[in-house]
Amino acid sequence: MSYQVLARKWRPRTFREMVGQGHVLQTLIHALDSQRLHHAYLFTGTRGVGKTTIARILARCLNCETGITSNPCGECSACREINEGRFIDLIEVDAASRTKVEDTRELLENVQYAPSRGRFKVFLIDEVHMLSNNSFNALLKTLEEPPPHVKFLLATTDPQKLPVTVLSRCLQFNLKNLSPEKLVEHLKFILGEEKIAYEEPSLWQLGRAAQGSVRDCLTLLDQAIGFCEGKLTTAKVSEFLGSIDQGEIRALMEALIAEDAAAALATVRKLADTSPDFAVVLQELLSWLHRVAIAQVVPDAIDNSLGDREQVLAHAAALSRENVQLYYQIALKGREDLPAALDARSGLEMTLLRMLAFTPQLPGKTAAPTKNIDPVATGQKKKLTVEPEPEPALPLQVATPKVAKSRLSPSELQAAAVQTTATAAAPRITASTEASEPAVKPAPPVQLSGRPIALAELSTDTWPQVFLQLGLAGVTRSIAGHCALALVSGDQLKLVLDSRHGALFNEEHGRRLELALSDYFGQALKVQVASGTPASETPSGRRIRIEDERRLAAVHEFTHDPLVQALVTRFGAEINYESITPLNPDQH
Numbered sequence: 042m043s044y045q046v047l048a049r050k051w052r053p054r055t056f057r058e059m060v061g062q063g064h065v066l067q068t069l070i071h072a073l074d075s076q077r078l079h080h081a082y083l084f085t086g087t088r089g090v091g092k093t094t095i096a097r098i099l100a101r102c103l104n105c106e107t108g109i110t111s112n113p114c115g116e117c118s119a120c121r122e123i124n125e126g127r128f129i130d131l132i133e134v135d136a137a138s139r140t141k142v143e144d145t146r147e148l149l150e151n152v153q154y155a156p157s158r159g160r161f162k163v164f165l166i167d168e169v170h171m172l173s174n175n176s177f178n179a180l181l182k183t184l185e186e187p188p189p190h191v192k193f194l195l196a197t198t199d200p201q202k203l204p205v206t207v208l209s210r211c212l213q214f215n216l217k218n219l220s221p222e223k224l225v226e227h228l229k230f231i232l233g234e235e236k237i238a239y240e241e242p243s244l245w246q247l248g249r250a251a252q253g254s255v256r257d258c259l260t261l262l263d264q265a266i267g268f269c270e271g272k273l274t275t276a277k278v279s280e281f282l283g284s285i286d287q288g289e290i291r292a293l294m295e296a297l298i299a300e301d302a303a304a305a306l307a308t309v310r311k312l313a314d315t316s317p318d319f320a321v322v323l324q325e326l327l328s329w330l331h332r333v334a335i336a337q338v339v340p341d342a343i344d345n346s347l348g349d350r351e352q353v354l355a356h357a358a359a360l361s362r363e364n365v366q367l368y369y370q371i372a373l374k375g376r377e378d379l380p381a382a383l384d385a386r387s388g389l390e391m392t393l394l395r396m397l398a399f400t401p402q403l404p405g406k407t408a409a410p411t412k413n414i415d416p417v418a419t420g421q422k423k424k425l426t427v428e429p430e431p432e433p434a435l436p437l438q439v440a441t442p443k444v445a446k447s448r449l450s451p452s453e454l455q456a457a458a459v460q461t462t463a464t465a466a467a468p469r470i471t472a473s474t475e476a477s478e479p480a481v482k483p484a485p486p487v488q489l490s491g492r493p494i495a496l497a498e499l500s501t502d503t504w505p506q507v508f509l510q511l512g513l514a515g516v517t518r519s520i521a522g523h524c525a526l527a528l529v530s531g532d533q534l535k536l537v538l539d540s541r542h543g544a545l546f547n548e549e550h551g552r553r554l555e556l557a558l559s560d561y562f563g564q565a566l567k568v569q570v571a572s573g574t575p576a577s578e579t580p581s582g583r584r585i586r587i588e589d590e591r592r593l594a595a596v597h598e599f600t601h602d603p604l605v606q607a608l609v610t611r612f613g614a615e616i617n618y619e620s621i622t623p624l625n626p627d628q629h
């Protein structure tokens with residue numbers, strides 16, 4: 042049995058088999074069913090979206106021996122001959138190769154004769170914009186007074202190049218690019234029929250690479266099947282496309298969210314095994330950050346067209362808007378600087394480390410870019426960070442070397458934190474641990490987030506402080522951060538979750554929050570979380586406000602530092618020096 046390429050084998054024979062373009066098909070089907078026919082149709086759209094496929098189906102609809110129909114029989118000789126490309130009354134012209142006016146004249150001389158076999162003589166002119174002006178004039182004459190037995194089906198990728206006089210005489214249909222979602226759906230169908238196994242992410246890679254074209258998508262599928270020898274795996278398809286496995290981009294994002302330099306570097310190492318184009322890695326990271334930024338402002342704008350909606354929303358909830366903007370700027374700059382880097386891989390690594398170094402800190406930390414990343418220390422799943430208080434007298438360098446080599450235990454850190462509280466101008470030290478190491482508890486929050494709050498003291502003012510001490514993690518933390526306290530009554534607490542951040546909320550988060558609060562206050566509480574508009578400040582709102590205030594102070598503080606100068610001049614055009622407010626250490 043001879044092998045037939047998939048694009049040809051699965052070329053739709055009826056409107057109902059078409060992928061996408063529902064808006065066009067509906068109109069055509071309606072026109073055919075009600076016998077309201079136009080004499081000239083123009084199909085526009087990028088390559089491989091189905092322009093000539095629709096035109097050929099339309100030619101069958103018009104000439105099927107069962108009568109004009111939106112559902113040609115496929116059995117009669119007209120249907121079969123059109124299908125096989127040998128129907129005498131379907132005249133297909135590729136204008137790209139026939140642009141001379143003589144050609145068109147010769148072609149159009151044919152128009153006056155009645156069809157020899159079919160109901161209509163159908164002229165299908167592909168890439169019609171390539172015709173010369175004289176050819177257009179010849180065509181226009183026929184379009185102005187078309188004989189009743191003639192139909193023109195024109196197709197073009199570039200309708201702007203058509204004379205208005207021609208455009209105005211055609212019924213125009215704009216074909217859309219297909220979404221990756223639609224393409225993946227189609228690929229799944231074909232692979233199911235062909236009985237070929239696949240890993241789903243590999244289909245999303247193909248769907249993205251096809252850039253909206255069904256034909257390109259099926260051509261890529263054909264080649265990928267050959268390359269993968271049987272089963273389509275994500276790794277093999279990445280290698281074939283020279284594309285980046287989105288799973289790795291997601292891993293990079295998660296390393297950034299966890300502020301885990303070791304994980305980021307490990308992901309780069311893994312990526313390096315496939316010898317990727319590191320500029321493309323940054324490109325993909327930029328594209329991911331872009332979607333996260335959009336998700337933060339308009340969550341509904343994120344569709345699942347790339348198969349990763351849930352992850353993007355989770356990242357949007359886990360990162361502050363400022364961080365996303367900063368990461369984006371740094372990635373953009375990193376890509377620009379890549380050619381100047383020692384090599385592309387180290388360029389990417391430096392970009393990621395710079396993101397972590399410049400991450401504005403959570404409450405209790407300053408926005409100053411003094412975080413230390415020690416791959417060895419982070420390799421032990423423990424991150425140490427030191428931020429100097431933004432006291433003018435304190436040079437940036439004081440804090441840095443001290444912790445770069447340190448392996449402080451939580452108790453040492455606690456002691457150091459107590460000490461620094463006493464001296465106020467000394468570096469503030471915080472420790473955080475991965476959730477995967479429950480044995481190592483974060484340092485008691487007393488020094489970091491103030492004294493414990495009793496239930497009787499719980500109010501809209503103290504709620505953000507309680508939040509910091511709850512020890513929540515992940516999505517639950519993010520959700521609680523967007524809650525304002527609405528009511529305390531006996532053992533009943535009511536929280537209002539900012540509805541703009543409600544996308545990821547489910548009962549499990551409510552239960553965890555209730556447990557954490559009960560645990561914190563030492564009594565069983567009933568916690569109700571309702572979606573709405575918070576009437577008081579949420580911990581997240583407070584954090585952003587304090588971060589903003591602190592960042593301004595810190596930027597002012599460290600403008601003499603070359604690193605920060607680079608940050609300000611290259612990334613920070615938005616800093617407003619006039620609005621800097623003095624920092625009050627008791628603010629949180």
Ligand SMILES: [Zn+2]
Nearest residue numbers: 105114117120
């Ligand atoms: Zn037929």
